[in-house]
Amino acid sequence: MKAILQQVIITLFLPFMTYHSLVGQDIIPLPSQVISAPGFFYFSGGTNINADKNIVIPAYLNNYLKQKQATLNSKGVQNEILFSVANNGLSEGYELKITTNKIFLTGNDEKGLFYGMQSLIQLLQHQPLTNGSITLPCQTITDQPRFGYRGIMLDAGRYFQPMSYIKELLDIMAAYKFNTFHWHLTEDQGWRVEIEKYPKLMSKSAWRSETVIGHHNQKPRVYDGEKHGGYYTKADIREIVAYAAERNITVIPEIEMPGHATAAIAAYPELGCTGKDLEVPRDWGVKEDVYCPSEATFKFLEDVLTEIIPLFPSPYIHIGGDECPKKQWKESALAQSVMKREGLKDEDALQSYFIKRMEAFLKTKGKKLIGWDEILEGGLAPDATVMSWRGIKGGIEAAHLGHDVIMSPNTFCYFDYYQSDAPGEPLAIGGKLTVEKVYSFDPIPDELPAETHKHILGGQGNIWTEYISTLPKLRYMAYTRMLALSEVLWTPVAKKEFLPFAVRLNKHIDYWKTKNIDFANHLFEIKPTLSSKNEGLEVTLSPLVPWGEIRYTLDGTAPNDKSAVYVNPLLLTQKTVVTSQSFIQNQAKGSPVSIDFLPHKGLQAKVLASTTPSRTYKGAGERGLINGISGKKDQFNDGEWQGITPGEDFNFKLSWTEKQKIKGVQFKLYYDPESWIYLPSGATLLSSEDGTTFNKACETLITQNKEEKVISVDIPCKIKSQFLGLKIPAIGIIPASKSGAGNQGWLFLDEIRIY
Ligand code: ACM
Numbered sequence: 093m094k095a096i097l098q099q100v101i102i103t104l105f106l107p108f109m110t111y112h113s114l115v116g117q118d119i120i121p122l123p124s125q126v127i128s129a130p131g132f133f134y135f136s137g138g139t140n141i142n143a144d145k146n147i148v149i150p151a152y153l154n155n156y157l158k159q160k161q162a163t164l165n166s167k168g169v170q171n172e173i174l175f176s177v178a179n180n181g182l183s184e185g186y187e188l189k190i191t192t193n194k195i196f197l198t199g200n201d202e203k204g205l206f207y208g209m210q211s212l213i214q215l216l217q218h219q220p221l222t223n224g225s226i227t228l229p230c231q232t233i234t235d236q237p238r239f240g241y242r243g244i245m246l247d248a249g250r251y252f253q254p255m256s257y258i259k260e261l262l263d264i265m266a267a268y269k270f271n272t273f274h275w276h277l278t279e280d281q282g283w284r285v286e287i288e289k290y291p292k293l294m295s296k297s298a299w300r301s302e303t304v305i306g307h308h309n310q311k312p313r314v315y316d317g318e319k320h321g322g323y324y325t326k327a328d329i330r331e332i333v334a335y336a337a338e339r340n341i342t343v344i345p346e347i348e349m350p351g352h353a354t355a356a357i358a359a360y361p362e363l364g365c366t367g368k369d370l371e372v373p374r375d376w377g378v379k380e381d382v383y384c385p386s387e388a389t390f391k392f393l394e395d396v397l398t399e400i401i402p403l404f405p406s407p408y409i410h411i412g413g414d415e416c417p418k419k420q421w422k423e424s425a426l427a428q429s430v431m432k433r434e435g436l437k438d439e440d441a442l443q444s445y446f447i448k449r450m451e452a453f454l455k456t457k458g459k460k461l462i463g464w465d466e467i468l469e470g471g472l473a474p475d476a477t478v479m480s481w482r483g484i485k486g487g488i489e490a491a492h493l494g495h496d497v498i499m500s501p502n503t504f505c506y507f508d509y510y511q512s513d514a515p516g517e518p519l520a521i522g523g524k525l526t527v528e529k530v531y532s533f534d535p536i537p538d539e540l541p542a543e544t545h546k547h548i549l550g551g552q553g554n555i556w557t558e559y560i561s562t563l564p565k566l567r568y569m570a571y572t573r574m575l576a577l578s579e580v581l582w583t584p585v586a587k588k589e590f591l592p593f594a595v596r597l598n599k600h601i602d603y604w605k606t607k608n609i610d611f612a613n614h615l616f617e618i619k620p621t622l623s624s625k626n627e628g629l630e631v632t633l634s635p636l637v638p639w640g641e642i643r644y645t646l647d648g649t650a651p652n653d654k655s656a657v658y659v660n661p662l663l664l665t666q667k668t669v670v671t672s673q674s675f676i677q678n679q680a681k682g683s684p685v686s687i688d689f690l691p692h693k694g695l696q697a698k699v700l701a702s703t704t705p706s707r708t709y710k711g712a713g714e715r716g717l718i719n720g721i722s723g724k725k726d727q728f729n730d731g732e733w734q735g736i737t738p739g740e741d742f743n744f745k746l747s748w749t750e751k752q753k754i755k756g757v758q759f760k761l762y763y764d765p766e767s768w769i770y771l772p773s774g775a776t777l778l779s780s781e782d783g784t785t786f787n788k789a790c791e792t793l794i795t796q797n798k799e800e801k802v803i804s805v806d807i808p809c810k811i812k813s814q815f816l817g818l819k820i821p822a823i824g825i826i827p828a829s830k831s832g833a834g835n836q837g838w839l840f841l842d843e844i845r846i847y
Contacts (some may be wrong), residue, residue, distance in 0.1 A: 097701035118218035119211050120575050120596050121269055121582035123235035124649050131192040134225035135216060136168025137161045144176040144599035147202075147275045150338060155199070160216060161438040165224025171213075173197065173502055177205055183342075184271070185236030185279030188212060190228050200236070205267055206340045210236065214267070217603055239535065241498055241522075242581040243272035243344075246573060249279020249352075250376070250557040252298075252322035257563050259335055260609075264571055266339035268578035273336055274399050274410060274552060276346045277324075280354035280379045281372060285345070286325045289395050292359035297372060298323040300355075304375035304567045307519060308558065310767055312832055313375055319374075329403045344406045344462065348415060349393055349448050350383040351416030357381050358391075374559045383428045385421070385446055401457050406478065412449050413463035416443060444470030452478060466492070478553070481505075484537050491547040492539055500552040506576065507570045512614045514685070515730055518568065519559050527597070527614065528636065530576040531590050553577045564610065568788060571611045575600060594637045616674035616682025624715045626696055628665035631691055633658050633672050640676035645669075648686075653678035664689045664720070687721060693754065693846040694718030698745040700783060700815070709735025711842060717744065723803055723842035727764045728769065732843070735763055735769075738836030742820040744844065747783055749814075755847050756808040757792075757818065762840035768832035769840050770798045770823045777809050778817030788816045 102457050117126075126450040141157055143149050149461060157173075171699040173195040178187075181200030186208030188195040197212060199205025207549070219226050244265055246258065260783035262273060277285045283297035299321035305314045324332070336343050355372045357364040364370070365384035366520045373379060376562040383389045397409065418439035420428035427442060436442050449538070451461040462477045465486025467795035472478070480487030487497040499505075535551040555570050575597055579588060594615050601611045633642050641660035643651040648669040657679060662670060675686040699714050711734035712719060723733035757777055762769050778786035823837030 100410055117592070118596055119214045119233075119577040119597060119686040120593070120600055122587055122593070122596070123211065123233045123588070124584055125234045127232045127234075129191070129230040129232065131191050131423070132156070132168045132222075133171060133192060133195055133228045133230060133232045133431055134222065135160075135173075135228055135651055136164040136169075136225035137166035137317070138168035138170045138225075140170070140172045141171060142174050143175070147175055147177055147205070149175055150206060152338060153206070153213070156213060157216075158389070160226075162644040163340045164221075166228065167191075168225040168431050171195075175199075175205060175209075177202055178247050182236045183240075185234075185496065186211075187846075188230070188231075188233040189516065190230050192230060193693035195228075203271075203340050204236075206266075207235070207237075208233075208585070210267055210269060217279050218599055219272030229843050233291050236728040237269065237582045239548070239550030239581045241272055241552070242270045242578070243274050243498065243550065243552030243555040244270055244570075245274035245276055245346075245499075245500070245552055246556040247279065247284045247555060248284040248324075251353075251561045252282060252284055252320070253557075253566075255324075255328060255332065257566060258332055260563070261566070261570075262332075262339055262341055265341060266577055269582050270574070270578060271340055271342060272348060272552070273341050273343045275332075275343055276348075276410075276411075277347045278346070278353070278356065280349070280352050280381075281376070282321055283355045284323045285329065285347075285357075285400070286323055287396050289399065289580055289660055290392070293356060294323050296359040297355040300374050303541070303737055306766075308376040311835070312768075313486065313765065313768075315374055319473075323362065326399075326403060333404060333828060342406045342424065343404055344408045344410050345400055345404050345414055346410035347393070347396060348414075349450065350385070350443065351378070351414065352412060353383050354379045358384070360392065362386075365420040378417060380417045380419050382416050382420060383446075384424055384426055385442060386630040390449060393450065397450075397453065397457070401459060407458075408461045408462050409454055409459045410479070411454075413443075413467040414465075414481065416466065418443070427794050439469070442470070442825075443467075447476070448473040455503055470504030476550070487548070488537060489517055490643050492543040496545065496547050498549055498552055500537035501533075502554075505551065505553045506556065507553050507573050508559060511569075511573065511612055513731065514614070514617055514683075515724060515727055518565060520569070521556065525573065526636070527572050527576050527612075528590055528594075529710060530573045531580065531588070531593060532578070534585065535580070535581050536684040542683065549578065551581050556740050564697050567609055568612045571604070572597070572601065572613065575611075591637060591639070595639070610712060611832050613682070616640075618671075618672050618674060618685050620672070620685060620687055620714065622687070622719060622721065624695060624719050628663055628691055629697060630661050630663050631670055631687060632661045634842060635674055640674055640681065642672050643675050645827045650684050651675070651680070653680075666691060674685070690722070690843075690845070691720050692718075693748075693752055694746065694844060695720055697748050697816075697846070700745040702744050703736055703740060703742045705734040706737045709840070711735075717842060718746070718846070719843075719846050721841075721843065722760060723762070723802075728764065728767070728840050733840050734842060735761055736822075736839040736841075738768075739822050739824075741819070741822050741837060744819075745778075745780075745783075745786065745815065745817045746779050746846075747815050751812050751814045752816075752846075754809065754811050754813060754816065756806060756810075757816075757844060757846050758804060758806045759818070759844040760842050761794070761805060762799055762842075763802045763823055764840075765831040768826065768835060770804060770830075772820050772827065772839055774821070775805060776806060776819045778819060780817065782811075783815045786815070789813075812842075816846065 147667040171193045177199045184203045186204035189196045197208045211543040245466045283293045302315040302547040338539040421439045478490035508521045510520045527781045617636045625629045643655040651673045668689045670687045674681040724730040777789045779789040780786040792807045825839045826832045
């Protein structure tokens with residue numbers, strides 16, 4: 093099967109299979125049906141762009157075509173593009189019929205016309221020029237979406253995005269046929285929308301004094317010292333809503349409740365349960381300060397929604413509902429009295445009461461409620477739509493209950509997760525979500541019976557922004573995975589296939605690069621798998637996408653088109669640097685990946701005992717400490733360094749089949765006080781006659797004299813032994829005045845070289 097797919101890929105790359113094999117194939121999301129026909133239509137300055145009467149071609153699409161024409165042969169073939177609307181068929185569907193002298197683009201409705209134009213634009217972007225005319229192969233595309241809800245969420249709370257970022261995101265969404273922008277406008281760390289009745293939301297809640305730097309889990313926390321914030325005025329909101337509407341995108345605002353509300357409570361402490369003075373949080377995570385279910389809170393939220401609703405034509409309002417810790421409600425006399433008054437058995441029921449009340453209010457304004465899947469807890473509001481984020485379980489439960497669902501599981505739809513574990517990936521919240529995994533998502537789970545499928549309205553990708561504060565980072569984190577999701581939500585399941593998609597995706601990434609919009613591209617990534625063998629180290633090189641070939645060198649130089657082609661795993665037995673890279677038609681793609689192998693006596697040893705490392709910093713497993721590969725200089729989470737659970741000593745024991753003449757042992761330690769990683773006081777080498785009783789052979793004190801992250805420790809020790817041990821004491825409590833004072837420090841080590 094793989095071989096066949098590989099052949100398909102190779103075929104797609106052969107330039108002279110003529111355009112027929114490529115007909116319609118460059119469009120993302122892939123259309124429902126493409127039927128090719130002989131001949132070509134030449135798009136140029138000679139092409140007349142016309143529309144049926146009663147149709148207005150969206151101005152910005154018309155402008156696109158006119159601007160494109162201005163760059164083409166003004167005396168090209170006289171031909172015509174004719175736009176029309178059929179007023180029948182599934183909403184958002186269209187037919188794009190390209191004949192030699194005329195293109196008929198017919199939308200099932202105006203939305204369909206819009207999407208047909210997006211497909212036409214993509215063809216114009218990707219087909220080649222002949223005499224200054226773009227050569228479009230004749231074909232008929234009949235297309236319609238699989239799902240009616242195709243969303244992207246942007247978190248404006250963690251970072252405030254300038255209008256220009258949002259407009260670019262909306263442009264990309266429109267190009268790839270997304271139709272819903274879920275705008276997460278309020279958060280613990282910032283309130284982002286003007287509400288006239290509550291001016292402190294803008295003067296106080298919209299600003300935090302500074303922001304945590306680096307990962308939130310990193311201790312101690314370090315802050316940037318810069319005030320951050322901002323909010324969208326009502327005029328800004330109207331501008332975004334109109335900009336989105338021009339692109340067939342509905343904007344759904346999210347006003348979070350009852351949790352993720354610290355910024356609002358910081359301005360109006362009476363909305364919380366404690367009445368305490370709070371600051372707008374400067375770091376991430378779920379906060380305990382939540383709205384208290386008082387009448388004053390309901391009045392505030394109703395006032396806010398009363399100002400929000402006229403700004404957004406969307407039939408839906410999102411009220412959040414996720415991650416609301418109940419601690420303060422348990423401790424609050426007021427919350428407990430509401431539970432008593434309403435006969436609510438626990439705090440989950442109180443949350444349900446809260447959401448049901450808001451739903452009833454929204455209904456009086458003609459709006460429907462959406463909430464994250466926690467709104468199921470304690471009982472769902474009667475007509476609520478559920479956005480399933482903690483996997484798909486909540487979505488399945490809601491669909492069984494007859495509620496509408498939007499599938500947005502973190503396992504497939506969280507674009508703030510890492511997309512690769514290649515070194516050098518920018519900081520992300522955690523997790524891992526490759527483009528391939530996004531592509532494999534199906535919003536309709538197998539276990540859902542057919543009669544409930546109608547409740548799955550579609551899916552949504554989420555851009556949470558704790559670690560995304562700039563436009564380049566937003567592009568890098570979101571866009572590539574958005575394209576995969578666009579196909580999940582639009583293309584019929586039967587036509588979805590990752591490898592052909594990857595070929596198209598790569599072309600689109602290249603196209604956007606010419607517009608200086610850089611997407612992440614991990615399609616050419618090579619992942620080495622290392623396996624210790626008695627004779628040395630076996631290296632298997634696997635590409636993410638099996639196209640082209642892998643070339644490698646063994647001398648540290650970057651591979652070129654003459655370098656050896658990788659076929660079988662490489663067995664390394666002597667000092668070698670393997671550098672590999674993907675090549676397609678002799679062109680290097682992606683980045684080279686290096687493995688620096690330095691063998692030593694430890695490679696032939698058996699590991700008798702090894703302290704279990706911390707779950708988060710396992711390195712390359714038990715043999716990883718003696719596999720001939722050293723941890724990287726600036727990355728203690730590179731998959732080689734092992735982090736020992738703070739407070740534990742490190743003990744390591746090896747045996748050989750016969751006595752070894754050992755001259756000493758070297759090992760490396762990581763030093764990074766900011767991350768609470770310190771150096772131990774010393775290390776002891778042990779040897780044994782029987783593999784059971786180990787005695788001290790040599791030892792060394794460790795002192796830190798240079799501010800370098802990687803410290804090399806050498807213990808010269810001439811012994812002849814079949815059994816060897818290394819003992820390193822725990823770091824212990826970090827002393828006062830040092831970073832992390834009072835906590836146990838971390839010990840990080842890699843490559844124990846026995847010479
Ligand atoms: C969420 O990710 N807390 C909805």
